[in-house]
Amino acid sequence: MTTTLKLNSLNFAFGQQSVLNNISLSVKTGQIGCLLGPSGCGKSTLLRLIAGFEQPQSGEIHIVNQMVAGTNLTIPPQNREVGMLFQDLALFPHLTVSQNIAFGLHQLNKTEQKHRVNELLSLCRLEGFQARYPHQLSGGQSQRVALARAMAPKPKLILLDEPFSSVETGLQNDLVHEVKSMLQADQSTALWVTHSLEEAFGIADQMGVMLDGKLLQWSLPNELYDKPAHPDVIHFLKNANLVSGTINSLGEIETHLGNFKLNNDANFKVNEQAQVGLNKRIFHISKNKKPNASVTKVVYQGGQYILSLKLFEGDIIECYVPNSIHIGSNVCVDVDEVTELTGFPIS
Amino acid sequence: MKKPNISANQLLWLLALFFGLPFIALLVQLFTPEAAIWQHLSDTVLPTYLKQSILLLAAVTLGTLFIGVSTAWLIATYQFPGHRYFQWLLILPMAMPSYIVAYAYTWWLDVSGPVQSMLRELNGWSFGDYYFPNIRSFGGAVLVLSLVLYPYVYLLARASFQQQSRRLFEAHQLSGGKHNTFFYRIALPLARPAIFGGVALVMMETLADYGTVQYFGVNTLTTGILKTWFGLSSLGGAAQIASILLVMVILIMTTEKIFRGQSQFDVAGNTANKPLYQPLSTSKKWLASLWCLMIVTSGFILPVLLLALMSFKSTINDWWDEFFLVTVDTLWVAALAAAVTLCIALFLMFIKRHNDKHSIDRLIKTLSLGYAIPGLVIAVGVTIAFGWLDQSYNWVKLKYSDAPATLLFSGGFMALITAYVIRFLAVAMQPIDAAYQGIKTNLDEASILTGHKNSKTFYLIHLPLIKSSLWTAMLLVFVDLLKELPATLVLRPFNFNTLAVKAYELASDERLADAAIPALSIVAAGLIPVLLLNQRINKTHDNNPKT
Numbered sequence: 001m002t003t004t005l006k007l008n009s010l011n012f013a014f015g016q017q018s019v020l021n022n023i024s025l026s027v028k029t030g031q032i033g034c035l036l037g038p039s040g041c042g043k044s045t046l047l048r049l050i051a052g053f054e055q056p057q058s059g060e061i062h063i064v065n066q067m068v069a070g071t072n073l074t075i076p077p078q079n080r081e082v083g084m085l086f087q088d089l090a091l092f093p094h095l096t097v098s099q100n101i102a103f104g105l106h107q108l109n110k111t112e113q114k115h116r117v118n119e120l121l122s123l124c125r126l127e128g129f130q131a132r133y134p135h136q137l138s139g140g141q142s143q144r145v146a147l148a149r150a151m152a153p154k155p156k157l158i159l160l161d162e163p164f165s166s167v168e169t170g171l172q173n174d175l176v177h178e179v180k181s182m183l184q185a186d187q188s189t190a191l192w193v194t195h196s197l198e199e200a201f202g203i204a205d206q207m208g209v210m211l212d213g214k215l216l217q218w219s220l221p222n223e224l225y226d227k228p229a230h231p232d233v234i235h236f237l238k239n240a241n242l243v244s245g246t247i248n249s250l251g252e253i254e255t256h257l258g259n260f261k262l263n264n265d266a267n268f269k270v271n272e273q274a275q276v277g278l279n280k281r282i283f284h285i286s287k288n289k290k291p292n293a294s295v296t297k298v299v300y301q302g303g304q305y306i307l308s309l310k311l312f313e314g315d316i317i318e319c320y321v322p323n324s325i326h327i328g329s330n331v332c333v334d335v336d337e338v339t340e341l342t343g344f345p346i347s
Numbered sequence: 348m349k350k351p352n353i354s355a356n357q358l359l360w361l362l363a364l365f366f367g368l369p370f371i372a373l374l375v376q377l378f379t380p381e382a383a384i385w386q387h388l389s390d391t392v393l394p395t396y397l398k399q400s401i402l403l404l405a406a407v408t409l410g411t412l413f414i415g416v417s418t419a420w421l422i423a424t425y426q427f428p429g430h431r432y433f434q435w436l437l438i439l440p441m442a443m444p445s446y447i448v449a450y451a452y453t454w455w456l457d458v459s460g461p462v463q464s465m466l467r468e469l470n471g472w473s474f475g476d477y478y479f480p481n482i483r484s485f486g487g488a489v490l491v492l493s494l495v496l497y498p499y500v501y502l503l504a505r506a507s508f509q510q511q512s513r514r515l516f517e518a519h520q521l522s523g524g525k526h527n528t529f530f531y532r533i534a535l536p537l538a539r540p541a542i543f544g545g546v547a548l549v550m551m552e553t554l555a556d557y558g559t560v561q562y563f564g565v566n567t568l569t570t571g572i573l574k575t576w577f578g579l580s581s582l583g584g585a586a587q588i589a590s591i592l593l594v595m596v597i598l599i600m601t602t603e604k605i606f607r608g609q610s611q612f613d614v615a616g617n618t619a620n621k622p623l624y625q626p627l628s629t630s631k632k633w634l635a636s637l638w639c640l641m642i643v644t645s646g647f648i649l650p651v652l653l654l655a656l657m658s659f660k661s662t663i664n665d666w667w668d669e670f671f672l673v674t675v676d677t678l679w680v681a682a683l684a685a686a687v688t689l690c691i692a693l694f695l696m697f698i699k700r701h702n703d704k705h706s707i708d709r710l711i712k713t714l715s716l717g718y719a720i721p722g723l724v725i726a727v728g729v730t731i732a733f734g735w736l737d738q739s740y741n742w743v744k745l746k747y748s749d750a751p752a753t754l755l756f757s758g759g760f761m762a763l764i765t766a767y768v769i770r771f772l773a774v775a776m777q778p779i780d781a782a783y784q785g786i787k788t789n790l791d792e793a794s795i796l797t798g799h800k801n802s803k804t805f806y807l808i809h810l811p812l813i814k815s816s817l818w819t820a821m822l823l824v825f826v827d828l829l830k831e832l833p834a835t836l837v838l839r840p841f842n843f844n845t846l847a848v849k850a851y852e853l854a855s856d857e858r859l860a861d862a863a864i865p866a867l868s869i870v871a872a873g874l875i876p877v878l879l880l881n882q883r884i885n886k887t888h889d890n891n892p893k894t
Contacts, residue, residue, distance in 0.1 A: 053792060078798045090789035094811040103807075104797025153797060 002064070004029045004189040005050070005157055010059035012042075012049055019045050021213045023059070027157075027191055027206060032183060034192045034221075036200040036236070037210035043193040044087070046210075047159045050191065051084055052077030064156050083150035085160040089142055091134040097121075097145050098130035104153040120148040123182055140175060147179060151186050158183065160192040164199060176202040197237065209233045228277055231344045240277040241317035244346060247272045253343055256292065256313040257335050262343040274343045282336040283319030291330035293317075298324055309333055356707060359698055362691065363710055366717070366769050368736075369728025373593060376586035376731065384584040388575065396571035396588065400554065400595075403488060403567060407553045408546055410493030414642055415500025416542060420530065421639065423508035426624040427632035433639040435878075438498050440646030442873035444830045445495040446558025447850065447866040448646075451653040452491065453562070454859040456482045461656075488563045494646040496552050500545035507541035508534060516625075540607045547603035551596060555721035557833035558851060568592045569833065572723050576837070582731065589727040596719050651870060657863035670849075670864060677845040680760065681828040684767040685775075688824050689817060691768060692775035696783050697809070700791075701801055715773035722834035725766045729838065733757040733765075763838040770834065771827050775820040782816035783809070819879065826876045829869050 005027040012020040019042045027033035035043045048054045050061055052068065052075065060070035063082065068075040083104075092100055098117050105113045121127050124144040134142060143163065150158050163179070164172045180203045183190050194200050200207060201221055208218035209232075217229040225239055234240045245255035251265030253276050260276055268274055285307075296316075297308035304320045309331070311317065317333070325331060418437050422430065440448075456462050456479075463479055466472065481487070511534060519529050535542075557569040568588055576585035627635065663670065695711050702708065717725065733756040741752040756762065786809065794804040832847045839848065846865040853862035 051792070051796060077792070077795050078800065080796075081798075082796060084793065084796050086789045086793060088787065088789060090787060090793045092790060092793075092808060103794070106798070149793070155796075 002029045003027070003062075004064055005033070005191060006060075006062040007050075008060040008062070010046070010049065010061065011057045012045060012054065013057055019213050020049070020056075023215045025206075025208060025215060025218045027189060029064075029189050030184075030187055031205035032180065032190045032192055032203050033206040033208075034194065034200045034204035035208050035210050035215075036194060036197065038195055038236075041210045042213040043210050044161050047084070047161050047191065047193055050157070051082050051159060052080050081153070081156045083153065083155035083158040085146050085150045085158065085163045087161045087163070087165055089146040089163075091142060091146055091149070093134050095133075096130065097126060097132050097134075097137070100134070100145055101148045101152050103149060107153070116152060120152055123185055124148045143175060143179075144182075147182060151183070151188055154186075154188075156189065158188050158190040160190060162194055163192075164194070164196070172196070172199065173202070179203070209236050211236065225279075226340070227342055229342070231275065231277070231347070234277040240279045241283070241315070241319075242275050242277055242344075243315050243317065244273065244275040247274055247343070253341075256311060256315075257333070260338065260341050263340050264342055268343060268345075273346045275346055276341050276343050278317075278335060278338065278341075280317075280319055282338055283317065284334055284336075285319070285321055285325070286332045286334045289332035289334070291332050293333050294330050295325050295327050298327060300324070355694075355698055356702070356704075359695070359707065359710065362694075363714060366714060366765070366772075368732040369725060369765075369769065370593075372731035372735065373586055373590050373724070373728045376583055377590040384575075384579070384581050385587055388584055388587065392566070392571060392574075393588070395566050396568045397591070399485070399565055400567040400569075400592075403485070403492070403560070403565065404550055404553055406489040407492045407496065408550060410489055411497040411500050411549045412542070412546060414493060414497040415545060416504050416535075416538075418497075418639055418642060419501045419504035419508055420534070421635045423505050424625050425627045425632070425635060427627065427635040429636050429639070433636070433643065436643045436647070437501055437639060438877055439643065439874070440495050441498040442870055442877045443495050443647060443650060444558065444832070444847070444866075444869060444873070445492050445556055446562060446832060446854075447654070447870060448495055448650045449487070449491045449559045449562050450850070450854045450859055450862050450866060451650040451657070452482050452487070454657050454863075455653050483563045485563070485565050488559055488565045491559055491563075492553055492556060494642070496549045497642070497646070499548040499552075500542060503541040503545035504538055507538035511537055543603060543606050547599055550599050551719045551721075554592060554595060554599075555723070555833075557721075557723055557836075562854060568595075569721060569723050572727060573833075573837070576727070582727070585727050586731060589721075589724040592721055592724050596721065596724075600716070600719055651867075654863045654867045654870070657860045658867060660860040661864055662858075662861060663864050666861075673844045673846060673849050673865065674868065676843060677829060677847075680763070680843075680845065681825050683760075684764045684771075684828055685821050685825040687764055688768045688771055688775045689821050692772055692779055692820065693817070695772075695776060696779045697805060699780070700783055700809075711776075715776050717769040718771065718773040720770070722766065722770055722831060723837070725769050726834040726837045729762050729766045729769075730757065733762050759840055763835065763840070766834045766838055767828055767831070770831070771824045774827055775824050778816045778820040778823070779813060782813040786812050822879070823876050826872050829872050 003026050005025075007023055007025050010020055010023040011018070023046060025033065035046065037043050045054065049056055049069070050063075055074055056069055058071070061068050063080060066075075067073060068080050092103065095103065098121070101117050101120055102113050105116055108116065117130070121130055124147060126141065126144055126148065129137065129141060129145075134145070137145065147163075150160075160179075164175055176199050192200075192203060204221050206218065207221045207224060209216045209224065209230075211232050216233050217224060219227070219229070224233060224237060228234050228237070228240070231242055234242060243255045243257060245253040247262075247265065247268040247270055248254050248259070249270050250259075250261075251268075252259040252261050253274055255276070257278075260278075262268070262274075262276065292313075293309040293311045295307060296310050299306045299308075304322060305324050307319050307321050307325065309317050309319065311333075319333065418433075421427070422434055422437070454460055458474060458479075466477065466479070467474070470477075482490075515533055515537075516529060519533055524532065555569070556567075557573070560567045561570050561573070568591060572585045572588045572592070575581050575588060695714065698707065699711050736756040737752075737754050737758075740755050744750065744752070790808055790812075791801075791804055794808050795801075799807065829845070830847060831845075832851055835845050835848055836851065839845070844852070846869050850862045850865040850869070853859070853865070
């Protein structure tokens with residue numbers, strides 16, 4: 001499988017303010033890469049660098065084996081063959097649906113243009129709407145037109161900048177899968193930026209978490225859960241509890257909830273303080289055992305309760321339970337057996 | 348998408364140099380005075396010109412402040428009979444060039460006019476038996492200019508009053524403030540920057556006025572420029588006076604800027620809230636109506652009626668053909684100049700869109716300052732500068748041929764159109780700039796990503812989206828050109844007349860009734876943009892904050 005997009009140690013700053021810090025990643029041809037991060041983490045800026053609207057201070061951008069930005073080299077956006085789905089869609093208000101889609105097809109002759117537009121109208125389920133203007137479309141339809149316009153010239157890469165931020169919450173899930181299947185049907189390669197976990201896991205072949213201009217991890221989606229590379233990834237995904245402890249001579253971390261084998265124990269010295277991420281699902285409350293935590297918060301959430309517990313030894317954890325427990329009561333919390341855990345130094 | 352376009356930037360600097368040349372010419376004249384003329388001027392007439400200009404400025408400022416703020420406050424705060432109509436009727440005097448209002452009142456109030464004739468007939472008086480104030484006086488000029496220029500203050504003050512949140516009034520009430528102190532203690536101070544902005548415009552218009560003061564025999568700097576230029580045949584002397592005028596304008600602009608910069612209040616509050624009018628007793632309601640009616644009548648309705656009456660007495664039947672020719676001439680010159688202005692404004696706005704250099708932004712802003720400079724000052728500058736250009740052109744030409752010297756630059760319409768562009772560029776830039784800001788840069792980027800160049804993006808995306816604003820800009824400039832008098836008067840080619848110049852000439856020849864016909868045509872055309880403007884202000888401030 002060839003690589004469509006490759007970023008090498010990109011750095012970017014607005015004046016003194018560093019926005020992107022040493023970003024490297026790659027997206028394989030035909031796949032969808034997804035950058036997950038809160039607003040303001042620099043992910044939209046990264047897309048603008050790849051499109052060519054901003055120049056990196058250092059680092060390289062390669063699109064299909066061609067360097068488009070690097071030391072002393074910049075290829076203008078016009079010549080990068082990159083398509084973009086803008087956050088606010090940026091449909092041309094004075095052009096009809098088919099004129100919008102055909103906008104980037106100036107290299108083709110009239111017949112070819114018409115053929116490609118029809119192809120996209122049917123792929124994006126827009127037949128019958130070709131003569132409408134953007135203001136006559138619903139939110140989802142506008143979305144599909146914007147996608148069709150971005151895909152029309154068959155760009156080497158499509159960039160999607162929070163494409164669903166303007167769509168009502170209820171519709172987002174359906175749209176995510178719809179857009180994914182459209183991109184796949186056209187064999188497009190895409191880099192998708194979002195702050196929504198659901199959206200990201202719904203579409204990504206490759207995925208990363210970005211915080212404060214740093215890409216903390218770039219891997220397969222399930223590895224983000226199973227092998228988080230940084231405690232902040234855990235904080236952001238909110239799927240696990242960070243529990244602290246001490247490394248023993250067996251390469252285990254000894255916590256107040258038990259001892260766990262680490263897959264990176266070589267990185268730690270014996271008796272060093274460390275922490276480990278434990279999936280919230282493996283926690284449960286054991287009755288008739290000596291209490292080790294007190295309940296600080298109970299939140300009901302569709303069929304189950306989310307319990308916040310303060311361990312007597314200090315860590316604060318969350319777990320799911322079927323029945324409510326009074327705030328302030330003392331309970332015993334246990335964890336299931338787990339393997340393949342990664343330890344982190346205490347920052 | 349920010350991408351410096353080198354050749355376009357160079358063209359921009361060249362344009363700036365060309366349009367800056369008249370001001371360089373004035374500066375050169377200011378620092379190399381023709382000693383004899385300067386001595387003569389400062390010994391004799393200059394102090395009078397300066398004194399009259401400053402007095403006029405002060406009086407008109409007070410007059411417009413009083414009329415503008417009072418009407419704006421009434422409209423923004425109370426509801427009274429005719430409120431809905433006065434809201435926009437009060438703007439209409441803007442459509443009236445002040446010199447035309449001056450002609451109408453003179454015809455009506457002069458010794459031989461209908462009012463005095465009727466008085467004499469009713470009372471059996473003859474001329475000299477009674478006292479009647481002379482409209483052709485300093486006081487008359489103040490009255491006419493105030494009645495025509497107050498809408499600048501009214502518009503800006505009204506917008507500011509209407510934007511002030513009703514919560515402010517409620518807070519004032521809750522803290523024990525009395526109803527009648529709200530205006531002085533809160534509303535007026537908050538509206539001060541806006542009001543001062545309007546006053547600055549009034550001051551510039553007052554300084555620029557030539558038609559009214561000349562007709563009323565008030566010796567201001569503008570009349571001084573023409574007297575020195577054509578009476579004393581001293582262009583240098585005229586340039587000296589023009590420089591003084593220019594310095595005054597710059598002073599006003601700087602003061603306004605400093606003043607506004609220091610006190611930018613965020614008075615917008617919640618703009619979505621509907622105006623809640625305060626109660627007013629019935630008798631006071633009628634007083635409010637009466638005041639507004641008086642202002643609208645004397646600033647617009649009466650002058651228009653008078654012009655209509657005058658036109659019945661005119662001898663137009665004897666010069667229909669000439670009127671027709673003048674109208675055609677006016678229309679094509681105005682259309683040509685408006686088109687040129689529009690193209691330059693569009694070019695500047697295109698550069699602004701694709702530029703992130705501070706210097707270019709500044710330069711474009713500077714080019715838009717011409718609106719503040721009196722037409723006569725520009726005319727003097729252009730005449731001197733184009734004289735230089737012609738001299739150098741002929742000097743070069745002489746080296747290559749024996750052909751006689753020609754006035755390439757100052758001979759034809761080029762000087763006139765250059766002056767028009769300098770004066771009205773800002774009028775064209777404003778709507779285009781607004782339209783451009785309405786187009787998100789995303790659209791440019793979407794177009795560029797598909798491989799289109801900036802120029803192609805302009806043609807495919809910008810042009811269709813700003814088209815209606817281009818028409819607005821064109822119309823606004825066109826109408827301003829129809830009204831323009833002083834620059835046209837001195838820069839027009841020999842034997843070329845516009846409606847404004849024709850009205851001026853007829854009035855100067857004591858043919859006021861005949862002057863009414865070109866005057867009415869100008870007023871009719873002038874109404875269009877005023878109504879457009881009102882529509883836009885209503886949309887943004889009153890009912891519909893979202894558009």
